[in-house]
Amino acid sequence: MPPLCRLEAGAPRGQGILLLVSLLFLSHLSAAEPLTTAGAVRELLPSQAAEKIPVTLTGVVTYYRSDKLPDFILQDLTGGVHVRQPKDGWQHVEPGDEVEIEGVTDAAVYAPRVDAKAVRKLGRADIPLAIPVSAEELAAGYHEGWLVEVNAVVRAAFIDVTIDPPRLVLRLGTPAGAVDAMITRYGTNDAARYLDAAIRLRGVSLRQANRRNEPYRWMVFVHTVDDIVVTRPPPSDPFAVPLTPIESLLAGGPQQSRHRMRVRGVVTYNDGMLVIQQGAAGISVFPVVRAEAKPGDEVEVVAFARIGMYNPVLEQALVHVVGHVGEPTPEEPPLAKLKPREVAERDWRLITVTGIAGPPTKRDEEAGFTLRTDTHQIPVRLPPGVEAPAVGAQVRVTGVCDLMPGRDVLLLSTTPTTFALLMRSGNDLTLLNPPPWWTRERLLALLVSVVVALLLALVWVVELRRRVVFRSRQLAEEIHKRREAQVAFDATATERKRLAGELHDSLEQGLTGVALQLDAATMGLPQAPAPLTMARTLLTHCRAEVRRAVWDLNADEREERDLPARLRAVAEQAVLGHEARVVVEVQGTAVPASGLIAHHCSRIVQEAVHNALRHGKARSITITVAFTVERLDLTIADDGAGFDPGAAAGPDAGHFGVQGMRERARKISGELAIVSNLGAGTRITVQVPRTGAAAT
Structure with a gap:
């Protein structure tokens, strides 16, 4: 066994596994075939390039960075690739040098590198022939890594000292976006001679990408x-070029490849960004250095135009003050009638809007407030030193219309377009009417007091x-013990009369006192607030309910009553002081009614006659x-104005009449129906079973 693979008998088992994994990894590297073309390297994904794939390339240098950072671009027949040399043993190369490199791939900012x-x-x-490309193709990312030749107009020229080594940057304008030309070797005066010049340059096209490998530069x-x-x-x-009307600039839309153009207008805003207006057309201007022009000054501007979110923007501007001619008359557009596009057409115009001041705001250290109109919530930006008006005050605001208050507006949506107003000074804010005395805080305090009073009354009720229930239970037990109906009835009647007196002498008097306090609170006001009016209505209803409860407690359920006579007396009493005529008709053979039936029917008639006189x-x-x-x-029928029963106000709006009549009909096992039409009077019918109507 070769020495590298020999495993001693006494070696730990973990070391053996580690050695085996190392052998497999080395065999994988030795088996991987090296990449031999720049095109093959550029086709790698970032994750693939990070795997350190072997590379052997031969090509021609098309760009060399510097001896301090000796990176270069190598191009062969398949494309160009970024090469980073080792810290030790690097070679100084120049464009035109043919070189051979050996290395591995890696992921980089621009593209896979070696x-x-x-x-x-x-x-x-x-040196390879440069590929002629248009500025649009360059901005679109075509021919990345290749040596290209492009014709463009220089929109900005400066030396960028934040990169190492510093480079001359020429910003080329294209309709698809800006492209920066980075020149390594340059003279100190080269920046000035290239600005606004049409040039043809030759270089290597590369991109900068984000973490998702999406190009952003x-x-x-x-x-x-x-x-x-x-x-x-x-x-x-620069000021010798022909004048361009702002209106034609807005109508045609600028091309970023154009040279600088000259426009003239009157300054309406200046906070570093300049806004000028010519007739009904306004445009924003970003000067190279802050202009000293004031609102009302007529200026000439020489600048490059680029496409903005809605209207063109003038940048890299030179500003010359011609004289002072006064501000244009601000327009007060009818916002409620304007379509979204018509609102958008007023971008950067001087306009005036009248509305109600909302709460103060602060965004990005800029103070402001919200101006509320019938159709818009308009952010207003205040100049330094100007305070927001009081909330609720009616104000008139003059300012520049800005359709991009938060850079999050869709200008061509079907909903009203959002815009902001940029004030210039405190003179742009006029107070028309101070906020009403009935502020939210005061109304809330009064409302809390009323609610507390009502809650106390409710607790007392x-x-x-609870006392009635408790006392009634005691009476029921007493009646059950005595087994005498007459005694039970007399005891109940006595207790009902006592409770009626207690209700009359305590709760009704207390509610009367609350009513007097509410009347005193609204005295002297031109119009009582809606919550107080609702509270007064609820209190009136509570007092009426207490009186009806007293009547109910005093009513003798076993006493026989002449119902027609009782109803005639109630109706005649209700129409006193009115010119209305009331007639009581009897059909069929009249029979006496119980005291309970007579009481509830008379109250239904009283409420119906009252509504017919008051509302109908x-x-x-x-x-x-x-x-x-x-x-x-x-049946109670009238020839009044009538109403729509389905749309009639109910207890939620403080009206309890219809609900009370239905409740009384239910207490005597009856059914109540209302038929009414606008202009045709009202007809109320109550049907009570004969068993409940006859005297018992």
Whole structure:
């Protein structure tokens, strides 16, 4: 057995397993065939490239970084690949050197790369012909790794000292996005001579990718400025180019490959970002250095235009103040009538909006508040030193319309477009009406007081009911012991009268006091708040229920009553002070009714007549009592305005009349029906079984 594979008899078993795994791994490496083309390396996924696959390549150097970081790009007939040399034994190479490398693959920022273990120069060779590509193809990622030649306009030129070694960066404008040309060897004055120039350059196209290997930045690595040819120099005077109307710029949409253009307008906003307006068209401007222009100044701007979220944006701008002409008159658009696209067309215009001030806001250290209109919730950004108005105040705000308040708006959605208002100074905020005295806090305090009073009244009612139940149980036990119905009836009647007196002297008086307090709270107000009105209605209902309870307790269930006479007296009492006419008709042979039946029927008639007079404005009311063999039929008909029973307000809105009538009909085993139509009066019918209607 070879020495490498010999396992001593006394060796631990774990060491044997480790040795076996090592042998299998070495045999796998020795069996793997090395990759021999750059194209094969570039086809690897990041996970595959990280497996350190052997590589043997021969090609021509198309780009060399620096002696400090001696990386280079190697290109063969199948493509180009990034090569990282070892720290020890690296070779200085130049574009045109033919080299042979041996190494392994690895995952990198740009694409799969080769970590070279050995680099051998084979001599000089012709640099591969650069592939002519358009700026659009370059930004789309075509020909990655290849030596390419592209024509473009330089939109920005600067020396990036944050990378090692520092490089001259030329930002090339394309309709598909910006592409940065990274030049390794350059002069100190080269940045100025390339800005706004049309150039043709030759370099290697590469990308930067994120962790998911998605490209987010495209670059062209250029060895020296000698690989750049200026095909059209920039104008000597940037402000000598023809004027472009802002309106035509918005209508046509800029192409990022265009040269700088000159526009003129009036400044409406300046916080570093400049907003200018020409007629009804506005546009945002990002100067190279902060402009000292103030709102109302007329300026000329020379800048590159790029496509924004909705409207073009001018960047890398030079600003020249022409004079002061005053701000344009702000527009006050009818927001409720505007379609989303019409709202979007007012991007960067000076507008005025009237609404109610909402709560203050703070976002990214910027103070503001929400302006509420009938159709919009508009964020307003306040300038430094200006405080938000009081919540609830009616204000008029003038500012610049910004359709990107949070960079999360869909401008062409079918819902109203979101926008913000950018105020310039405190003069843009006008207080029209102060907030109402009835603030949320004050209303809440009063409402809590009313609720506490009602709860106390409810607790007292529950306590009285508990006493009634307890006392009634005692009376029932007493009646059961005596076995005498007359004694039981007399005792019950006596207790009912006592409880009626107690209810009248305690609870009703307390509720009257609460009513007086509520009336005092609303005295002097032009209009009582809705919660107080509802509380007053509920309290009135509670008082009426107490009175009815007193009546019920005083009613003698065994006493026979003349029902038609009782109903006639109740109806005539109800119409006192009104011009309405009331008629009581009797059909069939009248029979006496029990005190309980007479009491509840009279209360139903009282409530129905009251509603007909108060709500229906009735002129004539007819009450019909029909005695039949099977039942007693009570009908109340009026010629009032009528109503929709299905849409009538109920207890939730503080109206308990209909519910009370139904409850009284149920107590005498009857059924109540209401028929009414708007403009056709109301007809209420109560049917009581004859066994319950006759005297017992």
